[in-house]
Amino acid sequence: MNDLNGLMEQAPDLIMTYGIKLIFAIIIFIVGKYFSNLARKITVKLLKKRKIDDTVVSFVGNISWALVFTLTIIATLGQIGVQTASLVAVVGAAGLAVGLALQGSLANFAAGVLMVLFKPCRVGNYIDAAGVSGTVDEITIFSTRLLTPDNKVVVVPNAAIMSGSITNYSAMDTRRVDLVIGVSYDADIKQAKQILCDILENNQYVLKDPAYTVAVSELADSSVNFVVRPWVKTGDYWGAYFELTETIKLALDEAGIGIPYPQMDVYVKETPAA
Template sequence: MENLQGLLEQAPVFVATYGLKLLAAIVIFVVGKYFAGVFKRLTDKLMTNRGIDKTVASFVANLVWGLVFVFTVIAALGQIGVQTASLVAVIGAAGLAVGLALQGSLSNFAAGVLMVIFRPCRVGDFVEAAGVAGVVDEITIFSTKLRTGDNKTIIAPNSAMMDGTIVNYSAQENRRVDLVIGVGYTSDIAKTKQVISAVLDNNQYVLKDPAYTVALGELADCSINFVVRPWVKTSDYWPAHFELLEQIKNALDEASIEIPFPQMDLNVKELPAQ
């Protein structure tokens, strides 16, 4: 009875001492959890408004929520007297171990976030990166899916994409077609330029602005080489390339302008009689 009476006498002191701390810890937890949700929604909204991929936005928003929630739990435990220094050390060690185990995946994720933010390429672009070339079909948080010209699917890690040079052939509205046309040394230079220019003027893909270039580029071993550089819409590059080669060949043939090819002249001398 005396022990019970002593406990009852100490109850108000215990409640006054620890009850307020417990109440403060509960308030910290509730408020912290509320703000974690606010930060999560705000992060997701900001990233979505900037056009960042929904998967990446959701992942980052959940990561922000987790960080705020962990900080809230640590603060609440510290309020009721729990030694949080060792807890923080354990969490830090665990985070370091997980980070080392997932080093490759984390680097791919970081590269994926950078790709979504800085947009070096978009879905539908034809790019050359990580030693491969193809049309971008999908950009995820860890990898990029490319489709080659012969319809093969290539999955390239985002870290490999960002660590090297990305050549985006679809980034600009217009693109220049670079052709080299060789004619024989007996050909008239002015006439050849006129024939090629007429083909470019009448081609359906060649743009008027920027203007095309037809110029003598090289006096080669067996031919006079002209550089032919018309501008076309990026989406028309390959149709224009193939069609121009065919049309220029036909036009030169009609104008009786020779297109040389490698050949060898063999002169046989009469041997002296034995």
Template structure:
């Protein structure tokens, strides 16, 4: 006990020096962490004021936060007396090893940069990518957040999005609805075509330009198939689709035009 007290007495100045340094390092870390968060939020707000896409601002603000936070860690280590130059070299070597082990994560980061540069979609667009569909909420460093129509959140790796085809349903202002309506072979084709056109003309959401198409598509096994292709605003696609399906069925029934179902006729021949 006496030796411990003697050692503390002899090294009190040194302990005080390193204690103060440690306190300053902790203060730098705490304040620096808040500054990093503030810098990220400030970047996002500044970009949003300039009408930059929300997904892009979210990605860039994440990058700014990561860079500032890394600088804060180096400052805190420097305050503790650790040589940051050698530490950076060690980090570089470790980063190379970690990079080889985490190739997937680096691929996600590179894909995130490509999404920002190429901009195949923006926040709010409804897309299909990587086998999933949903509205784009935000783009992070390694992943992109989608929200499905039934309010599920999907976190997709950026590499999965850029590794395949991307279908953007919201980029164009208009979309075409493709319907195939089968009627009986006994139906009057001219009457059927007129009934289908009347249903389209009665719906105000169907655009006049481009003009819709109503035509015989094929003479199938059990029915004569009509193709019905109206153009609508992208936001009206599904409401118009559902309404047309219902109204076409009602109109065909009112005009006694049958919609056949697959059937097979069996003919039995009796030998004399």
């Protein structure tokens, strides 16, 4: 009876103490939930301004919301007297376990975010990365889809692409075609050079600016080698390459200028019979 009377006497103080804590806990929860949503909205807005893929925007926005909301729950429980140290340890251990289990996927995700942010390549670019060459067809948060020139589909993890060098053949508007043309030592070098220059001057793909280069680069074992380096629009590269190669061969043949090729002369020496 005395214990009950004592409890009744302490009730107003207990209600006052824990009531205030409960009110503050509710306020912390409401404010924290508001800031969780605000963090997601701000993150989404900032990422969309940078024209980042919607999938990445949604994923990162949800992560920012989850982080702030988790801190809100911990702060709310701490306000009403729950020991949160063990809870933080459990959450940290769970996060570590999930991170270790998904470290490959997380690495690909992080690389995908970096690719979207820094744009080393875009959809439609022809690139060489992770030992694969092809046209970028799609960039997702975990992998990049490439189409090879023979129309194969290759899916490359983003981490593999970002961990090495990326050669982007489509990044610039113009590209240089590098050809090495060898003529025989008996040929008239000036005539051969003039023929090469005339071909470049009249070719539909070759640009006037930057200027092309035609020059003797090497006196090789069996030929005098010219470097032929015209500039073309990036989209015209292979058309220019194939057309110039054929046109040069036909023009040199017509002028009677030989193009040396590897050959072996065999001499048979007869030995008189004994």
